[in-house]
Amino acid sequence: MPKKGKPEKLKVIELFAGVGGFRLGLEGWSGKSACSQYRMPLRASNEGGYEVVWSNQWEPSTKKQHANEVYENRWPESGHCGDDISTVKTKEIPDHDVLVGGFPCQDYSVATTLKNSKGLKGKKGVLWWEIERIISEKGRKAPKYIFLENVDRLTKSPASQRGRDFAIILASLADLDYAVEWRVINAGDYGMPQRRRRIFIMGYRKGTPEYKRLKGLKSKSDWMELGPVGEAFPIAPLQMTGVQQGDLIGDLAELSQSFNTDKKKALSPFSKAGVMVNRTYWTAKVETMFDEERVTLGDVLQPLKDVPQMFRVEKSDLEKWQYHKGAKRIPKVNKALGYEYIFSEGAMSCPDPLDRPSRTVITGEGGASPSRTKHIIKQGRTWRRLTPVELERLNMFPDNHTELNEVSDGRRAFFMGNALVVGVIERIGTALLESMNEQPVQAKKPAEKEGVS
Known part of the structure; x- marks a missing residue:
């Protein structure tokens, strides 16, 4: 039992963990680093915050599991699984508050059942459905928060049906009772030492303070500025004319077959930032706001x-x-x-x-x-x-x-080519902790053209 007055840590599971970027960003760390040495300190919190209680890393394309070995070497005392996640039963995964992971961009199309979902040709399956499986099978004990990372082309895939894959992910999360916020973030735009553009997806389960606050906004698009991601990575005020609204209609198989097929070579309806509640989404192009010190190569x-x-x-x-x-x-x-x-x-x-x-x-x-x-x-x-x-x-x-x-310099470089920028995770994680204690927010703009869901 935690001591009286001491905040309890949020329990986290880290999927597709690689060498532990999400964990470093959420739990914090100290020591010589680019961050401590070059003006961008990460916190190393022992009070409240996050605690990774279970993690998984398995690379199907290689015989040697070097990333898994690095992870286990860095956190030898923690519950870690080095098996193919598709073979791990949900009951073997501890209950948790937050599910995090950087999953591959693959083909998320579905037929009549999820079992018929096809991934890319090769050894990797469609790992998104492992995330969906864990959340679904946890039932009432499903995580309160989902925090995911992917390449930014996710919002535009596949080329034949722009945005279909992202629509399927959004609809899946909506059907599991999550509101969703997403943003494409270039770490270099916010003072970090690398220009690395990735999409970050936050899911807030029904009943969480964030879900209630977002649901209560008359103008849902305001959440792009007011939510945890907007607090962590500020954007210029949105113009109402730049916000697009749409609905995800049909079951997952219908979305897979018919999403964005009205026009030949249609563009994806999903922009750099957006929110979704009850399968209705609002999305907009956004501009970075940052005038602080920057770290360079x-x-x-x-x-x-x-x-x-x-x-x-x-x-x-x-x-x-x-x-x-x-x-x-x-x-x-x-x-x-x-x-x-x-x-x-x-x-x-x-x-x-x-x-x-x-x-x-x-x-x-x-x-x-x-x-x-x-x-x-x-x-x-x-x-x-x-x-x-x-x-x-x-x-x-x-x-x-x-x-x-056992790990060569070339392999270490490979790890960093696959990794995320830890500072992005730290900022969003901190903003999420702060948002849990906030009062409901008021809309900044009238709800013209936005409908209430």
């Missing part, structure tokens, strides 16, 4: 004396790097159809500028071979690649979080 660099020789670029290789980064117009032939075409691409900065947030780190960042997508910097007179520690700092992880004897 140059801020997170290690001293050159601490950089191993293997990360330095030899003069003989520099020309190859510059070629890959340069503009190109290359005649090519389509082998299938036999016609000639010009392959072209624009120039990229070489070296990467140190006075702004870095480009997005991708999974192919590791390795010494010259590449268009990898980072290359000039530190003093030395050209070099980024080290694993610097890649961790760009995602606001602790230094050497992914260091393990």
Whole structure:
């Protein structure tokens, strides 16, 4: 039992945990890092906050489970499962207040039953339905809050039916009694050291303070500014003419077949931000509001004396790097159809500028071979690649979080290409804690064109 007056921690399960980005953001941590060393401290709270009581990480595409090994090494005392989540029974998962996870962007289409849902061809199944299964089977003990992360193209997938996959996710959550808030956030726009754009999805279960506050708003779109995500990542005031409203009609199979099929090449109806209650959604393009100090790529660099020789670029290789980064117009032939075409691409900065947030780190960042997508910097007179520690700092992880004897530097880079920016999770998590004690909010604007749900 918690001591009198001491807030009880929210119990969290972390799915598709990777190397623990959600956990770091919610539980906090301390020590040498990009955050403590470069003006962006994460809290390391022992009072209230969040506690991860169960986690799962399993990568079906690899025999070696390196991410799982890193996670278990960092949190050896916690309840962690390294099995395929589809084989884990819901009754084996502890009851929890918050379900979090970064799940893959896949094909969420459904036929007459969820069992017929098809994922991408390959080893990975459609992991969204594992989230849906856990929530559904928990019944009255389902989590109060859902906090998910995905690539921003989720709102536009698939190309043949723009927005269908996101519509299915929204409808699924509505049918499970959740109101939903979403936002595409570029971490670099809010002072963080990497330009990494991802969609963050918050689900508030019926009965929570957030659900009641959102339901009580005459103008539901105000929640984009007033909800936890809006508090954590402010936006410019919305213009009513820019808010679009729609309804998700039909069961999941009907949505799968007919959503956004009215016009050929129709655009997705879902914009960068939005809310949904009872299958009615409001969505808008939003503008970032941020005028605080920013962390740049140059801020997170290690001293050159601490950089191993293997990360330095030899003069003989520099020309190859510059070629890959340069503009190109290359005649090519389509082998299938036999016609000639010009392959072209624009120039990229070489070296990467140190006075702004870095480009997005991708999974192919590791390795010494010259590449268009990898980072290359000039530190003093030395050209070099980024080290694993610097890649961790760009995602606001602790230094050497992914260091393990069996894990190569290339694999550590791969982890960071898959990871999220921890500071985004910390800010939203903090805002959610604060919102639980707030009183109902008042609409900022009249409810014209918005209907009450």
